[in-house]
Amino acid sequence: MAAALQVLPCLLRAPSRPFLWGPPVARMTSGMALAEQARQLFDSAVGAVQPGPMLQRTLSLDPSGKQLKVRDRTFQLQENLYLVGFGKAVLGMAAAADELLGQHLVQGVISVPKGIRAAVELAGKQEMLLKPHSHIQVFEGAEDNLPDRDALRAAQAIQQLAERLTADDLLLVLISGLSPLPDTLTDSAGGGSALLPAPIPPVTLEEKQTLTKLLAARGATIQELNTIRKALSQLKGGGLAQAAYPAQVVSLILSDVIGDPLEVIASGPTVASTHSVQDCLHILNHYGLRAALPRSVKTVLSRADSDPHGPHTCGHVLNVIIGSNSLALAEAQRQAEVLGYHAMVLSTAMQGDVRRVAQFYGLLARVAAACLTSSTAERPLEEEAKLHQLAAELQLPDLQLEEALEAVAKAKGPVCLLAGGEPTVQLQGSGKGGRNQELALRVGAELGKQPLGPVDVLFLSGGTDGQDGPTKVAGAWVMSDLVSQASAENLDFATFLDNNDSYTFFCSFQGGTHLLHTGLTGTNVMDVHLLVFHPQ
Ligand SMILES: Nc1ncnc2c1ncn2[C@@H]1O[C@H](COP(=O)(O)OP(=O)(O)OP(=O)(O)O)[C@@H](O)[C@H]1O
Ligand SMILES: O=C(O)[C@H](O)CO
Secondary structure, eight states: OHHHHHHHHHHSOOOSSOOSSOHHHHTOOSHHHHHHHHHHHHHHHHHHTOHHHHHHHHEEEOTTSOEEEETTEEEEOSSOEEEEEESTTHHHHHHHHHHHHGGGEEEEEEEEETTHHHHHHHTTOGGGSOOTTOSEEEEEEOGGGOOOHHHHHHHHHHHHHHHTOOTTOEEEEEEEOSOSOOOSSTTTTOSTTTTSOOBOTTOOHHHHHHHHHHHHHTTOOHHHHHHHHHHTBSSTTTHHHHHHTTSEEEEEEEOOSTTOOTTTGGGOTTSOOOOOHHHHHHHHHHTTOSTTOOHHHHHHHHHHTTSOOOGGGGTTEEEEEEEOHHHHHHHHHHHHHHTTOEEEEEEEEEOSBHHHHHHHHHHHHHHHHHHHHOTTOOOOHHHHHHHHHHHHHHTOTTOOHHHHHHHHHHHOSOEEEEEEEOOBOOOOSOOOOOHHHHHHHHHHHHHTTSOOOSEEEEEEEEETTSOOTTSSSOEEEEETTHHHHHHHTTOOHHHHHHTTOHHHHHHHGGGGTTEEOOOOOSOOOOEEEEEEEEEO
């Protein structure tokens, strides 16, 4: 199946104009075919946020090649263009920028994760590698997502470049994150943030690392974590913009945080921080860390209020979100419509404990399946009330639940509900897995709780970076017969779930055919969830 999924994009050519009940969906009979379409939708989501297309959508040169247009702003180019970048997807972004603007680029420095060039090469993504003659210098660092000496050297080189700039110069800043939800110790430090460590003296790199790890281990959110990072950093919280002043600064940002908050993504190096020392102390208090703070941290915090990276320092900056989960979902929605689905984006902010999120999707599947297959369009009111209750508990800010149910009730044909975000796994077991595979397995278990009627239901969850936790797959897909099929194979899914061992489960289940293999994608806009219904 994996092989079948991999050749899918060439086999399943989408028709050039949309149709509602056209042949591809009407012909759909097997779960395998449904899975192939889901995979195609996932690929289209990821494709929309690839570095090349994103940069091309955002930047253009006028015919003389002397003016750079970024959205509706124009900048003069005259041997005055510089580039810096940090984050997981930045290598591909830099390669795309170099391709477009290389002839104007005086110098560039990027900080990317250790081993990324080799991984990109292995994945055959030559277009994401810089050409040998490039003026962009690459630093690899932040092994295990922790800020280390290599990342520190990169941050120093970036700072030096920025500080040399004059009012005639233009600095392009490429930003992407890596680890929005620091819910395990190993991925605690974040991507863009971890790749740009520049602690304010006398705070040392080790002290910052320890504090970050402690906060993460105690469950601090990325917003809280990055508030502290900003207060202790020379470059975060607008510090990079300040270093580059009076040059013009254009930041192109790939968002890996729910709601695309500029201040939080990679700790907002080109965004004035609105946080005060009181905010930091509140966070440190909350996680019981205030009493044990190193003297250096106390010193820097006590100085911070009198020396903030104030808003006045960011007037020379243009921050642009060039890629996000919602952009990816919009493309998958468009593609689903082309394939004949009635498609809707439910939310781009799916978050919360993976068990609750799985319950939500299970309940949603039951309610939507009933709406879709009942001849009288009667809605299962009791289950619907439970669904709304659960949705309220999950506090999903942009959830379009009522609209989606109405649309399903009217659709009476194939339906695709799309969502994105990043649920959280509280690790208890010692198995191998990732939040996407665990979510898929949990949703499969929910779908098996009671019959869904004459409709095929598929759920897919995949990380847009192509790597789900410490595994080499992006995620997995399930159908409503997962429970019965697993038991036929003597696989006790509950035992695998108890041990956070979803990867091992899916490796065995139906010969591994439910795993989503994409390889490294070169982008990262959190996760994509697809809930697909096809009336039999
Ligand atoms: N055995 C496991 N089962 C389930 N989830 C796991 C397991 N091991 C790690 N994880 C989860 O994987 C996540 C880390 O994986 P990953 O690197 O894909 O995500 P990230 O770094 O948070 O974000 P991004 O995918 O955007 O880079 C954590 O949320 C962690 O809880
Ligand atoms: O780098 C970071 O801070 C996280 O990835 C969020 O952007």
